Amino acid sequence: MAVTSPVATELSDDSTPGGGSGGLGRFIGLRLLSGLGTLLFVLLFNFFLFRLLPGDPAARYRAVKNISAQDLARIRDELNAPVMEQFWAYLRDPLALQGISAWKGQPVWDLVGGRAWPTLVLLGTSTLLATLIGIRVGIRAGWRRGGSFDKVSTGVTLLFYATPEFWLGLLLILTFSSGIGPFPSLFPSGGVIDSGIEPLSMAGVVSVAEHTVLPAVALAAVYLAEYSLIMRASIVDELSQEYLTTARAKGLMDHVVRRRHAVPNASLPTITLIFLNIGFIIGGAITVETVFSYPGLGLLTFEAITEQDFVLMQALFLVFTVSVIVCNILADVAVAVLDPRIRT
Amino acid sequence: MSTLATAATAAEERSGQPLVEVSDLRVRFRGYAGREARALDGVSMSVGSGEIVAVVGESGCGKTTLARSILGLVRPSSGVVRFRGEELSYGARALRRYRREVQLVLQDPTGSLNPRHSVYEAVAEGPRVHRLKDESGRVARALSQAGLRPPERFALRYPHELSGGQRQRVVIAGALALDPRLIIADEPVSSLDASVRGEILSLLLQLRDELGVSLLVVTHDLGLAWNIADRIVVMYLGRVVEQGTTEEVLHRPKHPYTRALLSVVPEIDQREPVVLAGETPDPCRVPAGCRFHPRCPALASGAAAAAGVADDCVGTPLAVLPAAGGHSAACHLHP
Ligand SMILES: Nc1ncnc2c1ncn2[C@@H]1O[C@H](COP(=O)(O)OP(=O)(O)O)[C@@H](O)[C@H]1O
Numbered sequence: 219m220a221v222t223s224p225v226a227t228e229l230s231d232d233s234t235p236g237g238g239s240g241g242l243g244r245f246i247g248l249r250l251l252s253g254l255g256t257l258l259f260v261l262l263f264n265f266f267l268f269r270l271l272p273g274d275p276a277a278r279y280r281a282v283k284n285i286s287a288q289d290l291a292r293i294r295d296e297l298n299a300p301v302m303e304q305f306w307a308y309l310r311d312p313l314a315l316q317g318i319s320a321w322k323g324q325p326v327w328d329l330v331g332g333r334a335w336p337t338l339v340l341l342g343t344s345t346l347l348a349t350l351i352g353i354r355v356g357i358r359a360g361w362r363r364g365g366s367f368d369k370v371s372t373g374v375t376l377l378f379y380a381t382p383e384f385w386l387g388l389l390l391i392l393t394f395s396s397g398i399g400p401f402p403s404l405f406p407s408g409g410v411i412d413s414g415i416e417p418l419s420m421a422g423v424v425s426v427a428e429h430t431v432l433p434a435v436a437l438a439a440v441y442l443a444e445y446s447l448i449m450r451a452s453i454v455d456e457l458s459q460e461y462l463t464t465a466r467a468k469g470l471m472d473h474v475v476r477r478r479h480a481v482p483n484a485s486l487p488t489i490t491l492i493f494l495n496i497g498f499i500i501g502g503a504i505t506v507e508t509v510f511s512y513p514g515l516g517l518l519t520f521e522a523i524t525e526q527d528f529v530l531m532q533a534l535f536l537v538f539t540v541s542v543i544v545c546n547i548l549a550d551v552a553v554a555v556l557d558p559r560i561r562t
Numbered sequence: 563m564s565t566l567a568t569a570a571t572a573a574e575e576r577s578g579q580p581l582v583e584v585s586d587l588r589v590r591f592r593g594y595a596g597r598e599a600r601a602l603d604g605v606s607m608s609v610g611s612g613e614i615v616a617v618v619g620e621s622g623c624g625k626t627t628l629a630r631s632i633l634g635l636v637r638p639s640s641g642v643v644r645f646r647g648e649e650l651s652y653g654a655r656a657l658r659r660y661r662r663e664v665q666l667v668l669q670d671p672t673g674s675l676n677p678r679h680s681v682y683e684a685v686a687e688g689p690r691v692h693r694l695k696d697e698s699g700r701v702a703r704a705l706s707q708a709g710l711r712p713p714e715r716f717a718l719r720y721p722h723e724l725s726g727g728q729r730q731r732v733v734i735a736g737a738l739a740l741d742p743r744l745i746i747a748d749e750p751v752s753s754l755d756a757s758v759r760g761e762i763l764s765l766l767l768q769l770r771d772e773l774g775v776s777l778l779v780v781t782h783d784l785g786l787a788w789n790i791a792d793r794i795v796v797m798y799l800g801r802v803v804e805q806g807t808t809e810e811v812l813h814r815p816k817h818p819y820t821r822a823l824l825s826v827v828p829e830i831d832q833r834e835p836v837v838l839a840g841e842t843p844d845p846c847r848v849p850a851g852c853r854f855h856p857r858c859p860a861l862a863s864g865a866a867a868a869a870g871v872a873d874d875c876v877g878t879p880l881a882v883l884p885a886a887g888g889h890s891a892a893c894h895l896h897p
């Protein structure tokens with residue numbers, strides 16, 4: 219053979235897309251910077267929004283019984299200070315200022331902290347459920363578009379997609395919790411753990427799981443449907459890609475073409491959506507948590523609004539916006555890691 | 563490896579057996595309104611070892627379907643594909659083995675490369691699937707054979723960082739990495755800038771000359787066929803209407819369709835351009851008699867009537883042209 223390799227150099231066998239890692243670092247840096255900008259804006263907004271609300275905030279504290287006279291005096295001083303002074307104090311330490319809930323008389327961050335873990339458990343379970351099932355269903359339906367699996371799964375996911383969370387939640391409670399007809403009362407409703415049990419013990423984990431199953435299913439249904447529909451659409455888009463033909467012509471089996479080419483390329487929109495949804499679910503599980511009396515941040519928000527506890531609302535608002543910002547950054551970074559075209 | 567391949571080629575040349583041969587291939591698709599589209603409606607043709615064959619014809623005449631059927635990507639409703647005399651079998655293992663020997667280069671290199679795979683991954687994919695030894699050596703060799711030198715300058719880049727011509731070279735390298743005996747190139751340059759078309763064509767010629775690879779080039783451009791092909795197969799509406807050596811087909815065309823195609827290629831033919839009348843052909847409604855008759859200038863001008871074949875043109879179907887047998891045309895004027 220006449221054409222021989224003029225180069226005997228070992229080629230780097232770098233099969234991970236690491237070619238543009240410098241670009242990736244810069245991309246992440248820029249994205250963090252713009253995230254910080256947004257955060258700053260949110261902090262300002264958060265400060266002024268709650269000072270523009272009508273009513274006398276100090277008045278609400280007088281009704282709180284278990285607040286110490288010391289705390290009450292400090293709060294009054296702080297609220298009577300000139301706005302600019304309050305603002306500087308807020309900027310120096312946005313998390314500490316006026317940290318007492320007018321509703322409970324406790325530091326707000328203790329309240330928020332105590333309610334964060336149930337929400338994280340709920341969020342984690344439902345996201346895992348929705349992602350694992352939704353993506354698989356979407357891939358299978360899209361790859362054999364128009365097949366029987368596709369017809370059934372698209373029907374079911376559209377139904378899930380259209381079902382309001384609270385209604386599904388009520389149905390689940392009726393069927394599996396209060397127990398009607400042939401169904402025994404399978405799962406407890408209300409709370410996240412039976413009282414008197416240590417959450418980190420074996421019994422605690424079981425109790426938390428029992429309390430979380432139904433709300434997690436109610437929350438996961440709509441997201442599962444969304445991920446499955448988006449994944450299906452992305453896979454269908456992939457079907458016409460010529461690189462699938464190239465891969466088949468090289469001898470790759472159908473399932474390898476799907477795994478190596480179609481699925482990774484079709485995943486980007488769904489991955490972005492998953493991250494964005496995580497950001498929203500942290501604050502957006504309000505309906506499900508309320509229906510199930512699940513003591514997470516969503517229920518706390520509902521209570522803060524009912525009790526007109528502005529300080530608590532302000533803290534929750536901050537948590538929710540920060541989680542949305544962080545998840546946005548994570549979504550962008552994930553896509554950049556997966557897609558070399560975005561890095562360079 | 564290379565000596566084996568050359569030995570095989572020499573053996574084939576002695577035996578006179580074509581490398582790949584299709585006989586009476588028919589492929590149907592579900593068309594509009596429940597009709598059947600006869601994308602291939604009886605095609606016989608062959609490619610010899612080390613030969614470059616061009617398949618030409620208007621868009622929609624079935625060239626891509628022919629290319630995909632030869633690769634086993636489309637399963638014909640009847641007819642057979644033979645490779646080295648052996649009938650193609652569609653089992654997963656047999657197809658995988660076959661696809662080491664027959665490779666595909668598509669029209670649009672941007673679409674035929676996975677945007678998230680580096681050049682190295684794209685070229686290494688074939689050797690990996692077939693578990694060939696010395697993957698990186700193969701990739702380096704294929705890249706430099708395809709004119710991407712030095713290979714390590716390209717290996718870690720991504721398709722979006724390359725020019726159109728370079729991308730097509732990556733696709734070609736991906737095919738070469740498997741040491742194929744036949745490369746099927748479907749419109750390999752029609753999506754490229756005019757300036758790089760010549761480079762890619764001369765690369766293809768060079769691969770044939772230096773590696774002895776056979777080429778089946780699908781094109782709607784007779785000028786391109788003229789430049790690189792040893793033999794030309796002219797297709798019309800799912801059939802081969804004329805075939806022969808490039809000399810024969812382009813200098814002594816028999817079929818009125820070939821003549822009409824040629825008349826608009828100034829560098830080959832100085833005749834008056836013939837504009838084909840009538841509606842564009844539709845594989846869901848293949849005309850009776852000669853399938854070209856509604857548009858045939860020879861029938862319209864009365865030449866067919868003068869030869870006494872006008873009735874046959876409209877009513878008597880033509881046989882499928884055999885793959886072997888020199889210069890031939892499916893036309894009642896040239897029995
Ligand atoms: N997958 C398919 N489904 C239905 N019809 C098809 C399909 N592929 C090709 N066809 C039809 O078959 C005919 C031949 O197409 P093709 O082989 O792509 O022609 P060419 O490559 O010569 O332009 C066209 O009429 C086209 O519409």
Ligand code: SF4
Pocket residue numbers: 817818819852853854855858859860861866875892893894895
């Ligand atoms: S058979 Fe008749 S109609 Fe067909 S190409 Fe020949 S002359 Fe024209």
Ligand SMILES: [Mg+2]
Pocket residue numbers: 622625626627748
């Ligand atoms: Mg085509």
